[in-house]
Amino acid sequence: MTEEDRLGPAGDAVYEALMKAHQGLSAEHSHALNARLVLLLSNEVGDATRLRELFAAARDMGFATDRREI
Template identity: 50%
Template sequence: MTGGTLSAEDRLGACGDDFYDLLIRAHDGLDFTASAALNVRLLLILANEIGDFETLKAAVQRASEG
């Protein structure tokens, strides 16, 4: 994905619930500060994997809209 275009389709498919469960379990037992730190680390890892500034900018905009 490049050029600032975000997909509106469900790209996780049947794994969506599994990913959500994995994410929730990763936060299990963490206090607010540790949970926020985990979110930041995950965000930076995924941003590096995407590797395209325009796509990241579009994602930040979409997330900011609610």
């Protein structure tokens, strides 16, 4: 499933803002922040069918096995 690019030219600024949101947090707090963000963004999307598609897409990608890749 290919998602439409909705960030466009704002992508770099949004990515920078996300890094800033994490700045100075411990790993534990950073994970908590991500969890909150997923919930907030889910509410923002609002459409349950759409969200199920996105959750599946994220999960179906698989996960890195090599630590070095991260």
